[in-house]
Amino acid sequence: MLGYEVRTAAELFGQLFSFVLDQKESDEGRDEQERAQSLHDQLMAQLAEDASISDNFDTIISGIASVIPYDGAVGWVNGEFESIGHTPSKEEFLGLVSFLNTTAASRIYHTDSVVKAYPAAAGFVDRAAGMLVLPVSRAPRDYIVLFRRELAKSVTWAGNPDKPVVSGPNGDRLTPRKSFEAWQQIVRNTSAPWQPAEVRAAEALRLTLLEVILRMSDATLRERAKAQEHQELLIAELNHRVRNILSLIGGLVEQSGSEARSISEFTHVVGGRIHALSRAHDLITRQQWEPASARELIRIEVEAYLGANAEKVKIQGPDVHLRPKAFTAVSLVVHELLTNSAKYGALSKTNGVVQIGFARLSDGALSISWLETGGPPIQSPPVRRGFGSTIIERSIPYELGGRAEIRFEVTGVSADFEIPPAHVDGFSDALHPETGNKMDERKQASLSGxxxxxxxxxxxxxxxxxxxxxxxxxxxxxxxxxxxxxxxxxxxxxxxxxxxxxxxxxxxxxxxxxxxxxxxxxxxxxxxxxxxxxxxxxxxxxxxxxxxxxxxxxxxxxx
Incomplete structure (x- = not known):
């Protein structure tokens, strides 16, 4: 029997050992929390606000390695498969996902023997015997799964559970020496166990990833709200422009009807004006609704209206880029001037010529001059003032705040227009000589079938x-x-x-x-x-x- 002193010393030793062990466990727990917090801060700093888990899978997995040892990892997010190290293949993992979907959506799942829970894992047990599963969403079910390879180990049992019963001298009775001999077994299909500290670290990491997802969702919602607001503005702007275009076309039809003397003339006049607007609109949309060339605008209009006779219109002076709002007014004015000249002015005669000049004024405004020569002499200004004349005289002053002056001289019509600087984007440095526009003659093609x-x-x-x-x-x-x-x-x-x-x-x-x-x-x-x-x-x-x-x-x- 042990004496009192020995018993007291053993008791004291036990208390001291318990204290040291408790302190050791506390230190390890604190270190574990610090590593988990460090990983949290690291991931939150590295992952951008609009980052996704799949896009940053390598970063996340490399961070986990400092806290939880593993042999391989798989990320399954939004149906996308990412893997590192020793893992099941994508096809094998798809079957495993079906099993994981039956587990709790908000809890860490871990096992050191996947085969026991999911028998089909026998096909990849050599690569992934144990797993630690971090659910990172509820629906759809997304996961980060850590795998450990098989770790064959020897287990010593008190006796062989499969040992057959052997009759002894006393019949089928157990004998102390033979029945409880130590028996060793090699255990396979298992990995190193997941320690409680590792499971706690995994839970902390899961919360970190959920925080990342929530932050990403907030960013997505904000972007979606901005996109929705932008779309609504675009729709409102489109609606505004469509209404303006419809109103403009309606006004053209209404006003043109008052000056046409026949249906065919009405169709020709309205069609010409609408196509003039279309050509101007096509030019500025080709430039993504940015300023475009006024020279190109006039060239296209002249080519469309005169075809092979386009060389009778000569343009001189620097080119200038006009802002989109000015295009509608200028295109209609040029169209009406061309129409009147072709009917009554210089372009109605073989030797008639129209000269259009561009000049930059001191304040940055654009001056456009129109001069007809070689046409029939004008005895007196026209008495009848139609809608076309109104467009020429009032469009630029009314819509652009500019100036328009029309003169009916004996030698032909001349006009001066001024486009304010607000509608002028800039002039080219080079001066274009007074030469006719180089335009292709229209094809004399026709159909016969x-x-x-x-x-x-x-x-x-x-x-x-x-x-x-x-x-x-x-x-x-x-x-x-x-x-x-x-x-x-x-x-x-x-x-x-x-x-x-x-x-x-x-x-x-x-x-x-x-x-x-x-x-x-x-x-x-x-x-x-x-x-x-x-x-x-x-x-x-x-x-x-x-x-x-x-x-x-x-x-x-x-x-």
Missing amino acids: HALVLEDNLIIAMDAEDMLRSLGATEVFVASNVKEALDFIESETLQFALLDVNLGSETSEPVAEQLHAQGISFAFATGYGDSIDLAKRYSSAPVVKKPYDIDSIKAALPN
Whole structure:
């Protein structure tokens, strides 16, 4: 029997050992918390506000390694698979995900033997025997999974549980010496166990990742709100512009009707004005609604109106870039001046010439001069003042705050216009000599056979049909969708086709492909300009910009 002194010393030793052990555990717990906090601060500093877990998987996993040892890791976020080290393949992991989805969505799941919980893991147990699962969302279920490789270990049991019963001298009875001999077993399909400290660190890390996701969600919501606000502004601006355009077109139709003497004249006048606006709008949209060349604006207008006689209009002076608001007013003024000159002025005579001059004023404003020579002499200013004259005299002063002065001299009409600096973006340094515009003559092409119009808008299709007939087509077939157009191509002999690019839920690409395969000439019609993908793929096919007229279709016909 131990004496009192020995017992007292053993008791004191036990108390001291317990104190030291408790202190050691406290120190380890504090170190564990510090490492977890350090990892939290590190990740929060490294991950941007709009970062995603999948985009920063390497950063997250490398940080975890300083806290939780592992042999491999998988990130499964938004259906995307990322892996590092020894892990199951993507196909193997997909089956494991189905199992993980049955576990608690907000708890760490860990096991040192995946096979016991998920038997199909036997196929990858050599790479991933144990796992520690961090759920980082609820729906859809996203995970970061740490894996440990198999660690075969020897376990000593008090006896072999599978040992058969052996009869002894006393029958089927246990004997102390033989029945409880030590028995060793090699345990496989297991990994090193996940220690409680590692599980606690994983829980702290999961909360950190959730914080990252919440921060990312907040940033996404803010961006979405900004995008929604921007979209609403764009819709409002588009609505405003569409209403302005409709009001402008309505005003043109109403005012033009008062000066036209016949339906054909009314159609010609209104069509010319609308196409002048269209050409101006196309030029500034081609520049992404940025300032564009005034010289180019006049060149396009003159070419569209005069064709082969475009050299009769000469432009001199520096080029200037006008802001978008000025384009509508200037395009209509130039169109009306050209129209009047072609009817009554210099452009109505063979030797008539129009000189247009650009000059920069001292305050940065643009001065535009118009001078007609070689036309019929003017005996007196016109008594009748129509809508066209109103556009020439009042558009620039009223809309741009500029100045307009028209003079009817014996030698011809002359005019001076001033565009305020607010509508002028800048002048070019080089002066352009007084030479005629170099413009291609219009093609003298015509149709003689059957034509096809593919257009999903009935009114536009009817208009195109009339234009093609007037250009010589003996028959024009109209289709509103790809199937109808392909049927016409199969059943009829076509010389030419006009294809609207966008047809609601489909495009005219299959029709273009069939026409190209059969060697049938065609042109694209679109309101998107000539930068469409189909035009790039079929570079030999002209692009007719909407709203088109008979001249633009004529220019697209084959020679």
